[in-house]
Every structure is written in structure tokens, then in C-alpha cells.
Amino acid sequence: MDGTVSGQRLRLGLVYGDGIGPEVVGSARQVANEALAAAGCPATEWVTLPMGRRAIDEFGTALPESTLEGLADTDGWILGPHDNASYPPQHRIAPGGAIRRHFGLYANIRPAQAFPGIRAVTPDIDLVIVRENSEGFYADRNMAVGSGEFCPTPDIALSVGLVTRTASERIAHEAFRLAATRRGRVTIVHKANVLPLTMGLFRDSCYTVAGEYPGVTVDDEHVDATAAHLVRAPGDYDVIVTENLFGDILSDLAAQLGGSLGTAASLNCSGTRAMAQAVHGAAPELAGRNRANPVALHRSTAMLLRWLAQRREQSCLAYAADRIDRAVAATFAAGIATADLGGLASTAEFTEQVTARIHRR
Structure with missing residues (x-):
């Protein structure tokens, strides 16, 4: 382990969104769970909240008030992509933007880097x-x-x-x-x-x-x-x-x-709130095909954990973030990538490769 178990467990929101959202958000959750466990962090409580087309069908709005209330009751959250261009005309407002405004997430932090093993x-x-x-x-x-x-x-x-x-x-x-x-x-x-x-x-x-x-x-x-x-x-x-x-x-x-939007991480934050959100869109043509690149959301999740580590003074969260970043880089260096980067791995296969490397020192 990188650190001892300390502090209260995290309560993190999961907003799957549209298109490839359920696949990449699910992958990010799996990778985060492995990294947090490997770093000796307390078990995380995940709270799933609706947004997007499924929310429209169930609640009559792409961003239910109950989702905003649920997010306010978490330490941070992972937001999947939305496809508001395909919503009915009366629901076209982008829910991601509405969330940023509601919580005053005034800073958008976007790192860009190249990785060995990925053509840049x-x-x-x-x-x-x-x-x-x-x-x-x-x-x-x-x-x-x-x-x-x-x-x-x-x-x-x-x-x-x-x-x-x-x-x-x-x-x-x-x-x-x-x-x-x-x-x-x-x-x-x-x-x-x-x-x-x-x-x-x-x-x-x-x-x-x-x-x-x-x-x-x-x-x-x-x-x-x-x-x-x-x-x-x-x-x-x-x-x-x-x-x-x-x-x-x-x-x-x-x-x-640096290689692709598929690797582009992003954190939206204020002094008190933070949201992991990949730069890329919902790619509806890839939805359900197990071909989406989950790296952007892996890296965004690592940014969220590092942000939380600073504010909670909980070092194991930073260790978990480091493990995610190292595991992604090591997977690329081993020549493993999804199709958008010229590789052959499916979303599930790439996720398995990353989680396996999380446990390597």
C-alpha cells in the first residue's frame, strides 16, 4: 500500500450521461475502485444520478432537480458526456453547462501531454x-x-x-x-x-x-x-x-x-466543488459497441482524486491518482490502445489492462 487508511470514506457521484457515457464512466469507476483500494483508502460510496436522454424519458428534463440535490450531497462527481443536440427542442440546453453554473465551477483545468507508445x-x-x-x-x-x-x-x-x-x-x-x-x-x-x-x-x-x-x-x-x-x-x-x-x-x-481528444483530461472546479469531465463528446455512433476510449475519463478521475486529496488532507487519494496516471501510461507504453489510437483493445480490455497495472509498484 502507498499509505495507511485514514479519514472518512468518499461519497462520489456517478452521472452516466448519453452515448458512450455508461461505458467510459463505468470504466472510470472500476479503475478508481482499484486504485483507491491499492492506495489503502477507505471504501468509496458511489451515488448514481440521472442526466441526459434517459432523464428526459423518466423525469421530463435532462437535468432533474433531484440530480442537483444529489450532487450537492457528494464530495465530488464523475460526469459522463451528453448529446443535447439530439434532445427534443425544448430540452436542448446542455446539462453539463447547467451543472457548472449551478455549482459555480469557475475553473476548467485541462492538461495536454503526449505518451510513449502513442503517436503524437x-x-x-x-x-x-x-x-x-x-x-x-x-x-x-x-x-x-x-x-x-x-x-x-x-x-x-x-x-x-x-x-x-x-x-x-x-x-x-x-x-x-x-x-x-x-x-x-x-x-x-x-x-x-x-x-x-x-x-x-x-x-x-x-x-x-x-x-x-x-x-x-x-x-x-x-x-x-x-x-x-x-x-x-x-x-x-x-x-x-x-x-x-x-x-x-x-x-x-x-x-x-498530444495524440487524441480521447486522452484529454479535464477538471471543472471551484474552491469547494469539483467535477471530473472528459473533453470529448458522447459519440453516439459508438454507444454500446465496446469501442470507446476511456482514458480521458480515467485521467479526469485522477485529477478529481488529487483535488480531493489536497482539500481533505488525505494522502492516500493522491497515491490513488498517481497509480491511475502511471497505469494508463504503462498500458500505452506496452502498445495497448483502443481503435481511435490505432490499437486493437476494446473498452473492457483496455480497462482490464489498466487495472492490472494499478497494482504494480
């Missing part, structure tokens, strides 16, 4: 994108009432972007704290040359926070330059902090440069 466009990529998750041009997050998009006439559409000093400084602190545990560098990404008020406020707020972290080097770039530099020299980056829309786009680019 840029094998030296190893960075984290810290994305402000509550403002920007996302219409479901930037208005107290109603949407941030509107049409004064049927032929004109307008969008309002929201940037506040409070939210910008809050996300900057997340980025600088993280950089202090890594290679000590933060790059502020913005577009202040053409959006001087909103993006200028974001950039300047981040620089204000930088003064509180003298051990961390800081610079800034325009988002279009960052996109080009990520392709050319991703090894130059350590932690990137940026606003909502830019972070969404750059993190998908970085994930693909």
Missing part, C-alpha cells in the same frame, strides 16, 4: 490550460437572466462577452498556484490588440495577480500567435491561462497535438 504530432507537449469557465462569450454563462445572444432583427445576431476583474483574478490565482508546482511559468493568452477593454482587463488582471507569485515567470501572447506556437514549439509552454472561448479552442488543439 508534437511528442514534447506537456502543458496545462487553465480556462476561465464562467464568463466570456458563452451565452449560457454571462447573463443573470436570459442569454448573452440576441437578434434585434431576424437577419442580425449579436453576442455579449463578459469579463470581470474578480473572475479574471480568481482564475489567475489557479494558474499561478499550479505553475508553482510545475515548471514555474505562466503564459497569459488574450486578444487585447482588437478587444482592448474586455481582453485588456483580463490580461491586466492576470498581471496584477502575478505580483503575488515572484517565483513564477509570466508573459503574455495573442491567442492566434499561441495557436501557431503550440504547433511549432509546444514544449515552450508550461501553464496557459486564458478566457472561456479561447481556452475551449486551444485545449482541443493541444489535446490533438
Whole structure:
């Protein structure tokens, strides 16, 4: 064991979602159980809660109030992908976004790295994108009432972007704290040359926070330059902090440069709540075929356990997270992967390979 059993057991939520959700969430639960046991953690209580098309069929809504109440009664949760584009028109609001807003999950942490054994466009990529998750041009997050998009006439559409000093400084602190545990560098990404008020406020707020972290080097770039530099020299980056829309786009680019969206982990969090959620979608064409890649949610779950370890001061949770990450990397290094990465393993087979390696020192 990595540590002694200590602290109260975890109570974690499971939200299976749509498409491949039940397969990848089930795989993440299996891997987490093995890692927690191997690390000497108390047994975990899992709470299954409905979301998505099945919730619509049973409760008349994609995100029942009982699900939000159930999530509030957990220490954290694993969220499966949703396929809201296929919902009936009156239910098209994305439940994942609604959950983030309800719980104030203002930070979206998205690491991107390449793995030995997996072909990558840029094998030296190893960075984290810290994305402000509550403002920007996302219409479901930037208005107290109603949407941030509107049409004064049927032929004109307008969008309002929201940037506040409070939210910008809050996300900057997340980025600088993280950089202090890594290679000590933060790059502020913005577009202040053409959006001087909103993006200028974001950039300047981040620089204000930088003064509180003298051990961390800081610079800034325009988002279009960052996109080009990520392709050319991703090894130059350590932690990137940026606003909502830019972070969404750059993190998908970085994930693909490292191999695939199928390996892209993500944690949505505030100071008191955290949700593991993979970057990829529901892939309904793969649902039930035992072909989905569960790695993104494995790694997202490891991020959740590491976040909980810090807040609960329960070291065995960090050991469990480390075991998951090492086991995934070792499985790739052994030449085992799912079809999207050029391998032959099914979802179940890959999960078995990872769980077997969790128990190896």
C-alpha cells in the first residue's frame, strides 16, 4: 500500500450521461475502485444520478432537480458526456453547462501531454490550460437572466462577452498556484490588440495577480500567435491561462497535438466543488459497441482524486491518482490502445489492462 487508511470514506457521484457515457464512466469507476483500494483508502460510496436522454424519458428534463440535490450531497462527481443536440427542442440546453453554473465551477483545468507508445504530432507537449469557465462569450454563462445572444432583427445576431476583474483574478490565482508546482511559468493568452477593454482587463488582471507569485515567470501572447506556437514549439509552454472561448479552442488543439481528444483530461472546479469531465463528446455512433476510449475519463478521475486529496488532507487519494496516471501510461507504453489510437483493445480490455497495472509498484 502507498499509505495507511485514514479519514472518512468518499461519497462520489456517478452521472452516466448519453452515448458512450455508461461505458467510459463505468470504466472510470472500476479503475478508481482499484486504485483507491491499492492506495489503502477507505471504501468509496458511489451515488448514481440521472442526466441526459434517459432523464428526459423518466423525469421530463435532462437535468432533474433531484440530480442537483444529489450532487450537492457528494464530495465530488464523475460526469459522463451528453448529446443535447439530439434532445427534443425544448430540452436542448446542455446539462453539463447547467451543472457548472449551478455549482459555480469557475475553473476548467485541462492538461495536454503526449505518451510513449502513442503517436503524437508534437511528442514534447506537456502543458496545462487553465480556462476561465464562467464568463466570456458563452451565452449560457454571462447573463443573470436570459442569454448573452440576441437578434434585434431576424437577419442580425449579436453576442455579449463578459469579463470581470474578480473572475479574471480568481482564475489567475489557479494558474499561478499550479505553475508553482510545475515548471514555474505562466503564459497569459488574450486578444487585447482588437478587444482592448474586455481582453485588456483580463490580461491586466492576470498581471496584477502575478505580483503575488515572484517565483513564477509570466508573459503574455495573442491567442492566434499561441495557436501557431503550440504547433511549432509546444514544449515552450508550461501553464496557459486564458478566457472561456479561447481556452475551449486551444485545449482541443493541444489535446490533438498530444495524440487524441480521447486522452484529454479535464477538471471543472471551484474552491469547494469539483467535477471530473472528459473533453470529448458522447459519440453516439459508438454507444454500446465496446469501442470507446476511456482514458480521458480515467485521467479526469485522477485529477478529481488529487483535488480531493489536497482539500481533505488525505494522502492516500493522491497515491490513488498517481497509480491511475502511471497505469494508463504503462498500458500505452506496452502498445495497448483502443481503435481511435490505432490499437486493437476494446473498452473492457483496455480497462482490464489498466487495472492490472494499478497494482504494480
